[in-house]
Amino acid sequence: MTPTLVEGPRGARSLKRSLARAERRKKLRAFALVLPLIVFILLFFVAPIAGMLERSFVDTDLMEAWPETAAAVKAFDWAKSEGVPDESVFAALGPELVSSYEAKSVAGVARRLNYDLSGARSLVMTTARKLSRLDGAPASWRAAILEIEPGWGKPDTWAAIRGASGPFTGFFLLQTIDRQRDAHDNIVPVSPDRAIYLTIYGRTFVIALTVTLLCLAIGFPIAFLLSGLPENKANILMILVLLPFWTPLLVRTAAWVVVLQEHGLVNQILQLLHLTDGPVRLVYNRAGVIIAMTHVLLPFMILPLYAVMRTVPPEYMRAARSLGAPPFTAFRRVYIPQIMPGIAAGSILVFIIAVGYYITPALVGGAADQMVSYYIAFYTTDTVNWGLAAALGAGLLAATLVLYTIYTRLVGGIRGVM
Amino acid sequence: MSGAVTTTEKAWRVVLYVVSIAGFVFLVAPILAIVPLSFNGGQFLTYPLRGLSLRWYEDFFFSGTWMFSIRNSLIIGVAAAFLASFLGALAAIGLWLAEFPGKRFIGAFLLAPMIVPIVIYSVGLYFYFAPWNLTASFAGLILAHAVLGTPFVVITVSATLSGFDRTLIRAGLGLGASPIRVARSIVFPLIAPGVIFGGLFAFSVSLEEVITVLLIGGPNQRTLPREMFSGIRENISPTIAAAATIMIALAILLLVSAELLRRRSMRLQAKR
Numbered sequence: 039m040t041p042t043l044v045e046g047p048r049g050a051r052s053l054k055r056s057l058a059r060a061e062r063r064k065k066l067r068a069f070a071l072v073l074p075l076i077v078f079i080l081l082f083f084v085a086p087i088a089g090m091l092e093r094s095f096v097d098t099d100l101m102e103a104w105p106e107t108a109a110a111v112k113a114f115d116w117a118k119s120e121g122v123p124d125e126s127v128f129a130a131l132g133p134e135l136v137s138s139y140e141a142k143s144v145a146g147v148a149r150r151l152n153y154d155l156s157g158a159r160s161l162v163m164t165t166a167r168k169l170s171r172l173d174g175a176p177a178s179w180r181a182a183i184l185e186i187e188p189g190w191g192k193p194d195t196w197a198a199i200r201g202a203s204g205p206f207t208g209f210f211l212l213q214t215i216d217r218q219r220d221a222h223d224n225i226v227p228v229s230p231d232r233a234i235y236l237t238i239y240g241r242t243f244v245i246a247l248t249v250t251l252l253c254l255a256i257g258f259p260i261a262f263l264l265s266g267l268p269e270n271k272a273n274i275l276m277i278l279v280l281l282p283f284w285t286p287l288l289v290r291t292a293a294w295v296v297v298l299q300e301h302g303l304v305n306q307i308l309q310l311l312h313l314t315d316g317p318v319r320l321v322y323n324r325a326g327v328i329i330a331m332t333h334v335l336l337p338f339m340i341l342p343l344y345a346v347m348r349t350v351p352p353e354y355m356r357a358a359r360s361l362g363a364p365p366f367t368a369f370r371r372v373y374i375p376q377i378m379p380g381i382a383a384g385s386i387l388v389f390i391i392a393v394g395y396y397i398t399p400a401l402v403g404g405a406a407d408q409m410v411s412y413y414i415a416f417y418t419t420d421t422v423n424w425g426l427a428a429a430l431g432a433g434l435l436a437a438t439l440v441l442y443t444i445y446t447r448l449v450g451g452i453r454g455v456m
Numbered sequence: 457m458s459g460a461v462t463t464t465e466k467a468w469r470v471v472l473y474v475v476s477i478a479g480f481v482f483l484v485a486p487i488l489a490i491v492p493l494s495f496n497g498g499q500f501l502t503y504p505l506r507g508l509s510l511r512w513y514e515d516f517f518f519s520g521t522w523m524f525s526i527r528n529s530l531i532i533g534v535a536a537a538f539l540a541s542f543l544g545a546l547a548a549i550g551l552w553l554a555e556f557p558g559k560r561f562i563g564a565f566l567l568a569p570m571i572v573p574i575v576i577y578s579v580g581l582y583f584y585f586a587p588w589n590l591t592a593s594f595a596g597l598i599l600a601h602a603v604l605g606t607p608f609v610v611i612t613v614s615a616t617l618s619g620f621d622r623t624l625i626r627a628g629l630g631l632g633a634s635p636i637r638v639a640r641s642i643v644f645p646l647i648a649p650g651v652i653f654g655g656l657f658a659f660s661v662s663l664e665e666v667i668t669v670l671l672i673g674g675p676n677q678r679t680l681p682r683e684m685f686s687g688i689r690e691n692i693s694p695t696i697a698a699a700a701t702i703m704i705a706l707a708i709l710l711l712v713s714a715e716l717l718r719r720r721s722m723r724l725q726a727k728r
Contacts, residue, residue, distance in 0.1 A: 068554035074543055083569055282483050394574065431579060434573055435573070
């Protein structure tokens with residue numbers, strides 16, 4: 039063994055090792071720069087959203103106010119009953135109705151049960167009030183409670199209690215697809231007067247799709263025209279696209295309310311041109327929502343379309359034409375395939391933003407034009423049905439994330455977004 | 457035959473121009489239409505104008521509520537933009553410096569605040585901030601708006617960095633400069649336009665954000681868009697048109713500064 043033979047590979051190996059170490063250190067250093075933002079986003083973006091989503095399936099109102107009842111409901115053998123339990127459950131319920139009435143926690147349970155079964159609020163509150171006036175425990179809680187309120191003998195009441203007995207529930211998520219569990223634990227459609235959520239989802243989808251298609255129809259010619267112009271001219275015209283883009287949303291919404299109102303500019307022009315006799319209703323309805331949203335989202339279509347169209351060399355179209363393709367065929371079979379990524383990216387981007395829209399429909403639309411986002415805010419602040427707000431949010435978020443994943447596949451990472 | 461083809465082509469070009477011009481009018485006209493109405497002497501938001509007057513601007517500047525809302529918007533917007541620029545620029549530099557596992561995913565993850573519907577985020581904050589006493593506070597809104605602004609900073613700084621010549625860093629280090637010196641005298645001046653551009657973007661995001669303010673802002677945090685929201689909803693008056701005109705002027709200012717920054721950074725890149 040000569041020293042060179044030993045030292046050669048070893049030297050190479052240690053060089054390789056120190057190179058790898060330097061490379062690893064470089065990676066770590068780079069990652070350390072990204073880390074603060076990752077932590078910031080986790081702490082102030084992901085955590086709040088995760089906390090909200092949790093409310094869509096975690097349901098502990100009843101469990102916390104009536105722990106014994108929740109346990110008894112779970113222990114009871116429902117298969118052998120007619121949907122109404124025996125004394126074992128009533129004996130847990132009675133004292134807890136009284137104690138929760140005194141601790142004032144009964145209102146939360148009553149509200150929660152009322153989400154599921156209308157009339158449950160007064161049923162619970164009346165029973166609790168009357169029971170707390172009794173002197174001493176009755177011989178049979180079941181008899182006593184049923185005497186106060188016969189509603190406790192209905193399977194529906196108990197189906198609601200079982201659904202709310204926690205700690206997890208599918209109630210809110212099922213409700214957002216207009217479904218519920220019946221007394222036999224089967225998933226069934228809710229009664230038609232409560233089945234409103236699929237309509238809301240459907241409406242949201244239709245509005246977003248209409249706006250996307252309109253943006254494509256208006257944005258395509260604009261982007262096409264801009265891409266064919268010399269760069270300095272295109273940049274000047276681009277200002278007309280960027281000005282609305284930089285103008286705050288509220289300003290644009292206010293502008294549309296003003297322009298579209300009964301005596302607004304659009305109606306004046308329509309009447310001047312004798313297109314209509316009287317004023318047309320264009321605001322506080324679906325037409326207004328679609329017009330204003332298309333305006334707000336149009337730049338999001340034009341910018342990616344333009345970015346892709348600029349990269350298409352004109353030679354291909356010329357080649358197609360010189361090889362004898364009629365203009366429309368050349369356009370359809372040579373040009374469109376090349377800008378397809380731009381069309382897809384712009385459309386998905388507009389659709390994603392449109393699906394979550396809140397402000398514009400709230401200000402320009404009527405009651406029948408509100409989208410999912412409106413109801414999420416409404417159930418959070420106005421009716422305080424947080425579980426339902428969270429469940430609707432979960433549906434909207436899932437749709438958004440699926441679309442976003444497709445979008446990033448199409449445009450690829452950070453570079454492609456601008 | 458070829459004559460017929462060119463005629464149809466000409467016809468298509470005419471159609472293209474007509475449709476595009478209509479599109480441009482659709483984009484700009486409503487925004488411009490509200491401007492003259494803010495100088496209307498009458499009290500309705502309709503044409504023709506009944507004389508010119510600055511009374512609505514007087515109302516805007518001397519009513520107290522609007523100035524209060526501007527103050528709030530500036531506090532929240534500037535603080536959020538600084539926070540977003542700092543965190544976003546660092547992250548963009550990190551993403552650019554080296555390849556590491558999951559980089560693509562991290563990139564997409566950092567852009568998520570731009571994509572997730574703001575209502576969902578705001579409702580999340582509504583619950584999340586309550587135990588920390590951050591609802592109805594400036595700190596809470598600054599944090600929320602900074603989160604919403606960071607993706608724009610990451611994007612603009614990444615775009616600037618993609619045109620950055622890495623050999624400059626090696627040259628600086630090779631000539632004996634410390635990494636900090638290299639960062640300060642080489643990297644920062646070159647990416648500064650991108651960072652400022654991103655900061656302006658983050659500021660404008662904050663300046664137009666109203667859903668977070670509706671859900672987690674208190675009466676002391678009423679911002680300019682929040683005030684406009686109530687105004688449009690309850691009683692749309694010419695003062696709204698005055699407020700809108702001022703915000704349009706601000707938007708033009710931002711647009712011009714952004715364009716100047718873009719030109720500057722393009723010049724810097726062309727020079728190397």
